[in-house]
Amino acid sequence: MKKLLTNLTFWVLTAITAGILLGHFRPDIALLPVLDAPIKGRFMGQELSLGATLSEFLSGLFISTVKLFISPIIFLTITLGIVSMGDLKKVGKVGAKALLYFEVVTTVALLIGVLVANIIRPGDGVMTSAVAGGDISKYTKSAGAFSWWQFFLDNVTLQVLVLAILTGVVLSRYSGRDAIVAAMNRLSKYIFRALHMVMKLAPIGAFGGMAYTIGKYGLATLLPLGKLMLTVYTTMALFIFGVLWFILRTARVNLLDYLRYVRQELLIVLGTSSSEAALPSLMEKLERMGCAKSVVGLVVPAGYSFNLDGTTIYLSMATIFLAQVFGIELTLNQMLTIIGILMVTSKGAAGVTGSGFVVLASTLTAIQVIPVEGLALLLGVDRFMSEARSITNFIGNGVATIWLANHERAFDRTQMHHAFSEVDSLESTQPGTVRQKTD
Template identity: 65%
Template sequence: MKIQRLTRNLTFWVLLAIVAGALLGHFRPALAVQMEPLGKRFIDVVKLFINPIIFLTITLGISTMGDLKKVGRIGGKALLYFEIVTTLALLIGVGVAALVRPGDGVSTGRLDTGKVGEFTKRATEFSWGHFLADNLTLQVLLVAIVLGIGLSKYAGRKPVIHFLKACSKYVFRGLHLVMLLAPIGAFGGMAFTIGKYGIATLLPLGKLMVTVYLTMGLFVFLVLGVILRYCRIGMWSFLKYIKAELLIVLGTSSSEAGLPGLMEKLEGMGCAQPVVGLVVPTGYSFNLDGTTIYLSLSTLFLAQVFHIELSGAQILTMMGILMVTSKGAAGVAGSGFVVLASTLTAMKVIPVEGLALLLGVDRFMSEARSITNFIGNGVATIFLAHTEDALDHEMAVEALGKRLRPLRFRRGLTSGEYLGEVAEKAAE
């Protein structure tokens, strides 16, 4: 019976796919590189669901909330929270880089600057206008907020809300079917990464890799762990609850792949729908904790490689630049390198050519970035729901404590419908 339950578990198949992809990448790299479309296509299909889910979630949430002042208050608190936490992430990244000094002893003889010019060009072309124009998620969020406010004041809104709820049901049903293909996407993503770059690529910059992963782990369990503890929730319990989504993010190196599932899981543990709909998509663009840590570590790493001792004023300047440029990372292709290039260009102290050192290992570090960003947005949503009295703690205890059956991909039920069904059975 245990074996049958295991083979029906999506997490098991995703983990197995990641291991299989890594093995294929190591032993048959040429074949593994050809698996790249599997990971890319899976992410592309999941992306199709992100904006409809955001639109439906936030529109329904606001139109049924009634208190529009609360919507504005949640949005303002979310942006303040994002700024405070990403600043803490910056400070931790700078502190660890100064203490560990991962760039000491790294040779610049490995520089291959052929691709660096492309990132530098993109960095100089970046503007907030382009960011807003290219970031469809933010556009959908704004439209949903406006429509939700309009519906909340419209007397004949019931038929519209009924229609949107029906659409939501079918969107989630389609998402559940697509997520059954997650092992294939995870296999393709991991096989391509190991096959193209190889484990040997990590050795010259192994100290940087270890520093990045340890720093992000420190941030997750200390900073985010304390925030969750304030909400009376344990970090390990939360990570176990979203383990399937975490493995998908790990296998595909993309937080987008797990975003719809995270929103549903957060609702399933008692976070109010409007809070989830507002915070998660906004955080996807403005609450990039992992990206912020990576950028601060990488900047100081390159300074150490080129034996450049940054003064206190220069470090503060770097942090100020990163606090602005990192906010646009989600809207730019090759975001990590583009933002890093723009930071180095603005500082005019560290050679931009140093980015070539990071090209080979960036894919491996992107997994840590994506997972940290993903966890950070989940924690932000829980915190804001808790402070707004929009978190059902009894539901959270049930979901995280496993006294409630885990959310399954069955019959196209949304998390709210499934929990309602369980509540009805309990009442009987």
């Protein structure tokens, strides 16, 4: 019993359940105003947001606090990883392989989404009047032609990634780097210790996120678009236990063992609908399970910009769904055009305020076949589908890192077995240091 009460996964799961119950039975409490208006701003490059309602405030406080750790952890991990790697040609090779992997896997995800949506046809029979409309002006105003330059300017994670790579390259050529590297290693340990303290607040964030979602939209919102919801969740499950299972199998890693290893982070992503809330913890756990620091540092941050498997599936299915709702029979050329446009616009989902919804608006605007106004149909259920997107993105980036580390022979299998066997004790004790694997 004592072991259960000290297990963070137990408390996160309990908080999610409590949030659902509060949001369903007492939405007045879940949506109780605590601020006159939401607080939004940027600090240390990260966009921070605190909602005006009680539940949204609790969720936003946790997510915003975790986000403060993302930039320094990415910078230190990548810089130290490149210095320890030594061979700069290998850094370039790992980066090139990662981008190729991202493009192949996200294209597979895109094709699966289009295929399943055309087979099941979740939009058939859905009446536009069956779902309460909403204000989509803030999304359509943000929609426009995709710009790689704007993508880079909006994506702080990508900016930190580039800065860290440049710093690592400079340090690796600097003869007096030992003192600097030692100081950065000490700083890294302190940051991870602080992160462990913040992660103990995860149940509060999960509770707030779930209470806000259920309290604002209600379970009844799911009924009119239940077929779409079921299709999206089923497709993402097929992708995870089909495509990602196969990828891990080629690396001789069991998917279920890995999911059990990161179950705490999965629940945090589920409760907060944000994969970023678990990004620092994912990087730490991947190192602990045997992935080289250099590979983790390069692949995970880049993956959060270019390897959005769940978002790609959702964008493809939502586009086909809206075409079916409006009775638009897409030709083969139009379908290929949609696939081509989504291969580009889906890469911008991580760097745009409003994430997938804004990108979906941009995609519909570029296609000029499906009415953009159809987005109002998805407003009520987007938050629920955001959880599926975030979880799939999270799992996909972990799988990508493991596969690339294994392919680069920068993976300690003995350390992986040790980490998998001690997952329960690690969740209870939350040690402040990480066993780091370097090349």
